[in-house]
Amino acid sequence: MKKKTAIWLPFIIAISIVLGICIGRFYYQVSSIGSRIFTKQNKIETLLSIIQNQYVDTVNINDLVEDAMPKIIGELDPHSAYIPAKDLLSVNEELEGSFSGIGIQFSVLNDTITVVSVIPGGPAEKAGILAGDKIIAINDTAFVGKKNVEPNDKVMKKLRGLKGTQVDLGVKRSSSKKTLTFTIVRGDIPVNSVDVSFKINDKTGYLKISKFGRNTYDEFMNALAKLQKEGADRYIIDLRGNTGGYMDAAIKMINEFLPKNQLIVYTEGKAFPRSEGNEAYSDGTGAFQTNQIVVLMDEWSASASEIFAGAIQDNDRGMIVGRRSFGKGLVQQQIPFSDGSAIRLTIARYYTPSGRSIQKEYKMGDIEDYNQDLINRFLHGEFDTKDSIKLNDSLSYETRNGRIVYGGGGIMPDIFVPRDTIGTTPYLNSVINNGTIYQFALEYTNNHRKELSQFKDYESLLQYIKKKPLLDEFVVYAASKGIKPRPVYINISRKIINNQLYAYIARNLLGDEAFYPILMLEDKTLLKAVEILDENKGFPEIPNK
Numbered sequence: 001m002k003k004k005t006a007i008w009l010p011f012i013i014a015i016s017i018v019l020g021i022c023i024g025r026f027y028y029q030v031s032s033i034g035s036r037i038f039t040k041q042n043k044i045e046t047l048l049s050i051i052q053n054q055y056v057d058t059v060n061i062n063d064l065v066e067d068a069m070p071k072i073i074g075e076l077d078p079h080s081a082y083i084p085a086k087d088l089l090s091v092n093e094e095l096e097g098s099f100s101g102i103g104i105q106f107s108v109l110n111d112t113i114t115v116v117s118v119i120p121g122g123p124a125e126k127a128g129i130l131a132g133d134k135i136i137a138i139n140d141t142a143f144v145g146k147k148n149v150e151p152n153d154k155v156m157k158k159l160r161g162l163k164g165t166q167v168d169l170g171v172k173r174s175s176s177k178k179t180l181t182f183t184i185v186r187g188d189i190p191v192n193s194v195d196v197s198f199k200i201n202d203k204t205g206y207l208k209i210s211k212f213g214r215n216t217y218d219e220f221m222n223a224l225a226k227l228q229k230e231g232a233d234r235y236i237i238d239l240r241g242n243t244g245g246y247m248d249a250a251i252k253m254i255n256e257f258l259p260k261n262q263l264i265v266y267t268e269g270k271a272f273p274r275s276e277g278n279e280a281y282s283d284g285t286g287a288f289q290t291n292q293i294v295v296l297m298d299e300w301s302a303s304a305s306e307i308f309a310g311a312i313q314d315n316d317r318g319m320i321v322g323r324r325s326f327g328k329g330l331v332q333q334q335i336p337f338s339d340g341s342a343i344r345l346t347i348a349r350y351y352t353p354s355g356r357s358i359q360k361e362y363k364m365g366d367i368e369d370y371n372q373d374l375i376n377r378f379l380h381g382e383f384d385t386k387d388s389i390k391l392n393d394s395l396s397y398e399t400r401n402g403r404i405v406y407g408g409g410g411i412m413p414d415i416f417v418p419r420d421t422i423g424t425t426p427y428l429n430s431v432i433n434n435g436t437i438y439q440f441a442l443e444y445t446n447n448h449r450k451e452l453s454q455f456k457d458y459e460s461l462l463q464y465i466k467k468k469p470l471l472d473e474f475v476v477y478a479a480s481k482g483i484k485p486r487p488v489y490i491n492i493s494r495k496i497i498n499n500q501l502y503a504y505i506a507r508n509l510l511g512d513e514a515f516y517p518i519l520m521l522e523d524k525t526l527l528k529a530v531e532i533l534d535e536n537k538g539f540p541e542i543p544n545k
Contacts, residue, residue: 044068048061048064048065051064066084069082069341069343070082073343073345074365074367075364075365076345076346076364076365077330077346077362077364078362078367078370078371079328079330079332079344079346080332080343080344080345080346081332081343081344082341082342082343083341083342083343083344084341085339085340085341088340088341088342093191095211095212095213095214095245095246096191096213096214099160099188099189099191100160100161100162100163100186100187100188100189101123101156101159101160101161101186101187101189102122102123102124102127102129102159102160102167102184102186102187102189103118103119103121103122103123103124103125103187103189104116104117104118104119104122104124104129104159105117105118105119106135106155106159107438107439107442108155109439109442109443111144112134112135112136112144113134113135113136113143113144113155114132114133114134114135114442114446115129115130115131115132115133115134115135116131116442116508117131117508117511118130118131119189119190122187122189123184123185123186123187124184127182127183127184128182129169129171129182129184130173131449131508131509132173132174132445132446132449133171133172133173134171134172134173135169135170135171136170136171136172136179137168137169137170137179138155138158138159138167138168138169138170139158139167139168140168140170143155143158160186161186162186163186163187163188164185164186164187165185165186166183166184166185166186167183167184167186168181168182168183168184169181169182169183169184174446190215191213191215192215192219193209193210193211193212193213193215193216193219193245194207194208194209194210194216194219194220194222194223195208195209195210195512195516196208196512196513196515196516197223197224197226197227198227198513198516198517199227199230199231199232200236200526200530201530201534202231203231203232203233203234203533204232204234204235204236204530204533204534205224205227205228205230205232205234205235205236206235206236206238206526207220207223207224207227207235207236207237207238208238208516209237209238209239209242210241210242211242211243211244211245212242212244212245212246212247212249212250212304212305213245213246213249214246214249216245216246216249216253217249217252217253220253221256224256224287224288233291233292234291234292234293234533234538235288235291235292235293235294236293236294236295236296236526236529236530236533237293237294237295237296237308238296238526239295239296239297239301239305239308239309240296240297240298240300240301240322240525241298241300241301242300242301242302242304242305243300243301243302243303243305243326244302244303244304244305244306244328245303245304246304247265247303247304247307247331247350249304250265250304250305250307250308251264251265251280251307253308254282254307254308254311254312255282255283255285255286256286256287256288256289257286257288257289257291257293257312257317257318258282258286258289258311258315258317259282259284259286259289260282260283260284261281261282261284262281262282262315262353262400263279263280263281263311263314263315263353264280264281264282264307264311264353265279265280265307265310265311265350265351265352265353266278266279266280266350266351267331267348267349267350267351268348268349268351269331269346269347269348269349271347272347272348278348292318292533292536292538292539293312293317293318293319293538294318294319294320294321294529294532294533294538295308295309295312295318295319295320295321296321296322296525296526296529297309297320297321297322297323297324297325297411297413298322298323298325298525299323299324299325299326299374299377299383299410300326301322301325301326301411302325302326302327302328303326303328305325306325306326306327306328306329306358306410306411307350307352309325309411310352310353310356310358310411311352311353313352313399313405313411313414313540314352314353314354314356314397314399314400314405315353315399315400316399316400316401316403316539316540316542317539318538318539318540319414319415319529319532319537319538319539319540320411320412320413320414320415321413321414321415321417321525321528321529321532322413322416322417322525323382323383323413323416323417323418323419324377324382324389324409324410324411324412324413325358325410325411326360326374326410327358327359327360327373327409327410328358328359328360329349329350329351329357329358329359330346330348330349330350330359331346331347331348331349331350332344332345332346332347333345333347352397352405352407353400354397354398354399354405355397356395356397356405356406356407356408357407357408358407358408358409358410358411359408359409360373360408360409360410361408361409383418383419384418384419384421385418386416386418389412389416391406391412392406392407392408392409395407395408399540401540401542401543402542402543403540403543414540415528415532417524417525417528420522420524423492423493423494423495423496424493424496425486425489425490425492425493426486426489427483427486427489427490427493428489428493428496428497430478430483431474431478431483431497432500434481434483436474436477436478436481436483437474437497437500437501437504438504439481440473440474440477440478440501441500441501441504441505441507441508442504442508443477444470444473444501444505445505445508445509449509452464452465452505452509453509455509455510456510457510457514458506458510458513458514458517458518461505461506461509461510461514462502462506462518465501465502465505466502470498470501470502471490471494471497471498471501474497474501475490495522496522499518499519499521499522500519502518503515503516503518503519506518
């Protein structure tokens with residue numbers, strides 16, 4: 001018996017030691033979770049693992065991660081962002097140059113989806129969809145009436161989809177008593193970033209650029225070539241409302257205006273110190289190095305727009321006209337995750353040729369104050385008087401020819417043009433804020449499409465509709481929507497209302513090529529730019545030292 005005990009004793013002792021170690025390790029883990037978390041770099045991963053293994057109830061770890069990601073990124077600068085997988089495609093496609101869809105512009109009018117225009121050559125046009133058609137069903141689901149019609153963005157998601165997939169539309173057309181059915185195969189739809197280009201007078205070309213996307217440079221060069229062929233030799237580049245996009249597109253566009261070896265922009269960050277690889281210089285191949293240019297800016301011009309304007313201003317290449325820009329001088333890099341989501345992480349600051357950063361101040365994690373900045377600028381009167389703009393003398397820099405420019409919050413224009421408040425009344429604000437002008441113009445176009453379609457250019461169309469009592473009809477229409485007629489205010493705002501009605505009706509029939517020339521007949525900033533070029537003052541004067 002003693003012999004058997006002696007034989008098994010080592011095994012019993014060994015098993016006891018192993019059990020003791022395991023029990024000890026378990027209690028040690030339980031008691032030292034806190035210290036273990038705080039000493040390891042993968043603290044979040046450890047926390048999620050503990051929750052998954054030990055939390056009292058079953059939780060969806062993926063949901064926890066999706067909720068946590070925006071909060072973590074939100075503690076950084078205001079422009080770093082987390083993009084969930086479900087949103088990444090729509091976020092990217094605006095800059096990628098195309099998306100997959102059916103190729104229409106629409107508006108929800110009177111609880112009905114109304115086709116405003118059909119993109120030439122797109123799937124909808126090939127299928128037979130016409131401007132003015134009312135879409136009442138999508139894939140056999142009713143889309144008419146307050147209960148069924150959704151906001152524009154949700155309707156858009158129903159119409160967009162993977163290339164090659166089908167969508168069935170039920171359409172009501174004024175010329176047909178029966179509902180028409182169309183099966184449309186989705187295809188690539190171009191996303192244009194040069195909204196419009198046209199000649200303002202014999203020598204002056206105008207281009208409006210809404211974003212800096214993958215195809216913007218090619219669109220820009222085609223527009224310039226067209227204007228040049230038509231006789232333009234000086235140019236107005238409108239970046240108002242342009243919130244940016246790809247920096248490379250802006251650099252290539254600036255290169256067209258600069259002589260060789262002039263600095264365009266450079267970037268600098270913790271992981272990306274300033275070096276030759278982070279500097280962009282003109283290569284001397286630009287086709288418009290000697291033409292006068294004026295760049296239009298406002299408080300919504302940001303990022304790549306500010307790179308463009310900053311390079312033109314610091315190299316004394318052209319005039320900047322308008323109001324102080326937004327002030328975004330941070331560079332983001334999109335980093336994808338395996339689940340299809342991504343982060344846009346700020347990795348550097350960009351600097352204009354004079355060395356100024358135009359990024360406005362911000363506090364880490366405080367996006368509310370950052371977003372309040374434009375409202376504060378408005379309340380302080382900055383949009384109305386140049387003297388209300390506070391410039392930091394400690395952040396002054398010199399352009400190539402020695403002009404003083406300032407950093408620390410946007411590009412300050414060379415010539416300030418305040419917002420135009422002439423004709424602004426409470427009645428005008430009401431009809432604009434409620435979208436009544438746009439809605440009336442769309443309804444008027446649909447009701448008179450046959451007679452209006454005979455006009456193939458905006459000049460003849462404008463001449464025709466100016467003879468119609470549009471304003472009187474509009475006031476009655478607005479009243480039916482609950483906006484009480486106020487004759488004194490209507491008379492003060494008469495010119496603005498008529499101009500917008502003409503412009504929107506023209507857009508419904510002829511597109512942006514007709515919309516902008518009419519809308520900008522009263523544009524004070526544009527008229528100032530034309531005046532500068534007509535006086536041959538497109539190049540900044542060298543200051544007397």
